[in-house]
Amino acid sequence: xxxxxxxxxxxxxxxxxxxxxxxxxxxxxxxxxxxxxxxxxxxxxxxxxxxxxxxxxxxxxxxxxxxxxxxxxxxxxxxxxxxxxxxxxxxxxxxxxxxxxxxxxxxxxxxxxxxxxxxxxxxxxxxxx
Amino acid sequence: xxxxxxxxxxxxxxxxxxxxxxxxxxxxxxxxxxxxxxxxxxxxxxxxxxxxxxxxxxxxxxxxxxxxxxxxxxxxxxxxxxxxxxxxxxxxxxxxxxxxxxxxxxxxxxxxxxxxxxxxxxxxxxxxxxxxxxxxxxxxxxxxxxxxxxxxxxxxxxxxxxxxxxxxxxxxxxxxxxxxxxxxxxxxxxxxxxxxxxxxxxxxxxxxxxxxxxxxxxxxxxxxxxxxxxxxxxxxxxxxxxxxxxxxxxxxxxxxxxxxxxxxxxxxxxxxxxxxxxxxxxxxxxxxxxxxxxxxxxxxxxxxxxxxxxxxxxxxxxxxxxxxxxxxxxxxxxxxxxxxxxxxxxxxxxxxxxxxxxxxxxxxxxxxxxxxxxxxxxxxxxxxxxxxxxxxxxxxxxxxxxxxxxxxxxxxxxxxxxxxxxxxxxxxxxxxxxxxxxxxxxxxxxxxxxxxxxxxxxxxxxxxxxxxxxxxxxxxxxxxxxxxxx
Numbered sequence: 001x002x003x004x005x006x007x008x009x010x011x012x013x014x015x016x017x018x019x020x021x022x023x024x025x026x027x028x029x030x031x032x033x034x035x036x037x038x039x040x041x042x043x044x045x046x047x048x049x050x051x052x053x054x055x056x057x058x059x060x061x062x063x064x065x066x067x068x069x070x071x072x073x074x075x076x077x078x079x080x081x082x083x084x085x086x087x088x089x090x091x092x093x094x095x096x097x098x099x100x101x102x103x104x105x106x107x108x109x110x111x112x113x114x115x116x117x118x119x120x121x122x123x124x125x126x127x128x129x
Numbered sequence: 130x131x132x133x134x135x136x137x138x139x140x141x142x143x144x145x146x147x148x149x150x151x152x153x154x155x156x157x158x159x160x161x162x163x164x165x166x167x168x169x170x171x172x173x174x175x176x177x178x179x180x181x182x183x184x185x186x187x188x189x190x191x192x193x194x195x196x197x198x199x200x201x202x203x204x205x206x207x208x209x210x211x212x213x214x215x216x217x218x219x220x221x222x223x224x225x226x227x228x229x230x231x232x233x234x235x236x237x238x239x240x241x242x243x244x245x246x247x248x249x250x251x252x253x254x255x256x257x258x259x260x261x262x263x264x265x266x267x268x269x270x271x272x273x274x275x276x277x278x279x280x281x282x283x284x285x286x287x288x289x290x291x292x293x294x295x296x297x298x299x300x301x302x303x304x305x306x307x308x309x310x311x312x313x314x315x316x317x318x319x320x321x322x323x324x325x326x327x328x329x330x331x332x333x334x335x336x337x338x339x340x341x342x343x344x345x346x347x348x349x350x351x352x353x354x355x356x357x358x359x360x361x362x363x364x365x366x367x368x369x370x371x372x373x374x375x376x377x378x379x380x381x382x383x384x385x386x387x388x389x390x391x392x393x394x395x396x397x398x399x400x401x402x403x404x405x406x407x408x409x410x411x412x413x414x415x416x417x418x419x420x421x422x423x424x425x426x427x428x429x430x431x432x433x434x435x436x437x438x439x440x441x442x443x444x445x446x447x448x449x450x451x452x453x454x455x456x457x458x459x460x461x462x463x464x465x466x467x468x469x470x471x472x473x474x475x476x477x478x479x480x481x482x483x484x485x486x487x488x489x490x491x492x493x494x495x496x497x498x499x500x501x502x503x504x505x506x507x508x509x510x511x512x513x514x515x516x517x518x519x520x521x522x523x524x525x526x527x528x529x530x531x532x533x534x535x536x537x538x539x540x541x542x543x544x545x546x547x548x549x550x551x552x553x554x555x556x557x558x559x560x561x562x563x564x565x566x567x568x569x570x571x572x573x574x575x576x577x578x579x580x581x582x583x584x585x586x587x588x589x590x591x592x593x594x595x596x597x598x599x600x601x602x603x604x605x606x607x608x609x610x611x612x613x614x615x
Contacts, residue, residue, distance in 0.1 A: 015401035022408060088396040110400035110436060114411035 001128040004121060008033040008051040010041045010068070011086065012060045019113055020055060020086075028117030037061065038068035047075055053082045053124065058089075058098065066101035073102060082127040084120065086111070142259055143167040145186035147177040147203065148221070149195045153244075157190060157221075160248045164255060174198025178206055186216070188258055190242075193222040193233060201236050208237040215265060217258045221246065289318045289367040293327075296366070305352070305373055308345045316345075318369065322354065327367070339374060351375045385450045392443040399439065403432045441575040444506075445558050448582040455500040455586055459612065462495045462536075463488055466529060469508040476513055481521035484512070489530040497536060498610045503583050510576040511540040511602050518544035518600070536611040541601040547593070556581045556591075 007030045011017040017034055025032045033051060035041035039062040045051070054072070058065040065085055072078045085103040089095070095106045105123045144166045148154040151172065158168045169186055171177035175198050181189065189207060193200035204218050220233040223244030230241045240254055279286055285302035287295055295316050303310050306321065319325060324340045337355040344350065353372045358365055406429040414422060447453045470486045477484045508527070515525040523543035530537045547555060558578040584591045589606040 013397055013401070016397070016404070019401060019404040019408070023404075026412070088393045088400070109396055110403045113404045113408045 004052055004124040006031045006051045007053045007055060008035065009055045010035045010038050011057040012036055023113035023116045038065060039063040042068060042071050050077055050081050053084065053120065056083055056085050058085055058087045069102035082124060084123055142187045142262060143169060144188045144190055145169045145171060145177065145180055146190045147171045148192040149173055157246060160251055164252055174203045177203050181207055187262055189216060189218045191218055191220050193220050193229060201233060204233060204236045204238045219254060285371040287369040289369060291364050293318045305371060306344050325354065351378055385446050388442055388446045392439050395439045399432060399436050403436065406432060441579055444579045445575050453586055455503060457498050457500055459496045459498050460501060462492055462497050462529060465504060466527060469505055469512065472509065473512045477516045477525065480516045480519065482516045482519045483524050485524050485526045487528045492529055492531055496612045499587060507580050507583050510580045515540050515542035518542055534608050536606040538604045539601055541599060543599040546595045546597045547600055
């Protein structure tokens with residue numbers, strides 16, 4: 001298992017994006033890429049070196065999280081990216097469709113930024129288990 | 130006409146007096162008027178019929194033997210033209226014998242008098258007829274009134290005969306089924322309401338059913354239906370009242386969608402607020418003096434409260450719309466209870482209350498089939514309530530036991546009990562005890578409602594006992610949800 005170093009954040013709410021970035025870079029010490037929309041991310045992600053993990057919002061204009069996943073998976077090595085969906089929905093029945101859509105893990109908003117790096121590290125280990 | 134009004138004899142009743150001899154006619158009129166009736170006079174059959182059509186008298190006093198159009202003809206014509214309206218005809222004759230009177234009765238005359246007329250007999254006959262006419266008027270008034278009520282009702286009303294065929298309907302029913310009356314009458318009730326349960330039609334039952342009605346054109350509509358029965362002429366009839374509830378259901382759905390959307394939208398800014406505060410507390414806390422730390426703690430605590438309310442709103446909405454789903458798994462009872470205790474230790478400390486957890490020895494290795502998140506929510510609501518309403522230095526006890534058929538979890542506090550007035554509605558959504566107690570302010574009033582619905586979704590039950598020395602909530606879960614390993 002490689003060490004988790006690079007994480008991309010795709011989130012349209014600027015404040016939440018900034019919070020995620022702070023948490024992951026300052027606390028987690030990761031290299032962080034941020035994108036305000038999935039439609040922008042799919043064009044700008046470095047296709048030769050995809051990030052190891054993507055934090056993906058669900059509801060975004062133009063291209064939603066679930067719509068973004070198959071496009072990413074279709075890229076070379078797209079399957080090796082660990083996708084963590086971040087959703088404001090919390091009910092069990094609302095999370096299952098996100099996993100079916102191809103996310104590897106689902107985390108709920110609001111999240112505790114102090115605990116987020118630890119949670120993502122846990123997901124990363126599970127992803128490689 | 131008010132129905133309680135007593136019968137007043139011959140008020141405004143009009144008698145048509147028909148005789149070709151003017152002297153007799155005027156004498157009879159004098160007698161009739163002296164009895165309180167109004168009179169009309171006709172000197173022959175043709176004039177009598179003209180006046181009858183034009184003035185609609187209530188009673189006809191009719192000489193039988195007249196030139197040209199005689200009394201027999203007039204009787205037959207009046208009875209033929211009368212329609213629904215009954216106008217008594219009293220024939221008068223000076224002839225000997227009964228043959229012509231019999232003939233007049235055959236022509237549907239209602240009564241007869243011999244000439245010369247005895248005023249006392251005339252008086253009694255007219256009074257009797259006036260009584261019947263008044264009853265008839267009251268009957269008509271009742272019918273008019275009941276028709277007006279039925280036809281103007283906002284609900285569809287159907288009368289069903291003992292063969293379950295529609296016998297009569299009101300206007301709203303035509304509107305509801307978008308079908309003219311004549312096409313609905315005679316139809317089987319179950320053709321329109323295929324899923325109707327008829328066995329619940331008792332005396333004056335108020336139970337209603339909500340089901341899909343089928344219009345003759347095949348379209349369907351959600352209705353609420355109430356069925357009662359009544360007996361008439363040895364036949365049992367059903368009275369069905371139907372209300373279109375499709376609009377109500379649509380509005381309910383809209384409301385639920387609105388709450389769901391609102392709750393989700395509120396979570397987004399809350400995510401930023403709570404996240405920012407947590408980071409401030411976690412990373413910068415050393416830079417704050419104690420009052421700044423207190424303020425940040427206050428903001429964080431209240432953002433947390435707001436989030437809890439938003440979540441509760443979503444939950445109650447889900448359980449009302451039947452969308453509450455459980456994620457059931459076997460889990461260690463001990464671990465679950467320990468986790469709940471740990472989660473509320475801080476809260477208990479703030480209220481200076483001691484949390485005490487006791488698990489019966491036979492349950493020490495037990496596992497339960499439950500939804501982890503929802504059970505934590507149930508215990509959280511009850512434990513935090515118990516802490517909130519306990520005096521300082523009190524003990525909040527959480528006990529788990531089994532009586533061989535079910536798992537029992539009790540949460541007992543030493544508070545002052547639940548006000549009697551609040552008890553009937555304490556499990557209802559948006560209800561809170563109305564006391565000037567600052568500790569209960571700020572909640573959504575949904576906690577206990579959600580708790581009860583969650584427990585019932587897990588096939589469990591919640592009960593309580595309360596006194597001025599404390600309250601104990603008792604949760605029981607069915608045996609199937611509990612496994613005790615040796």
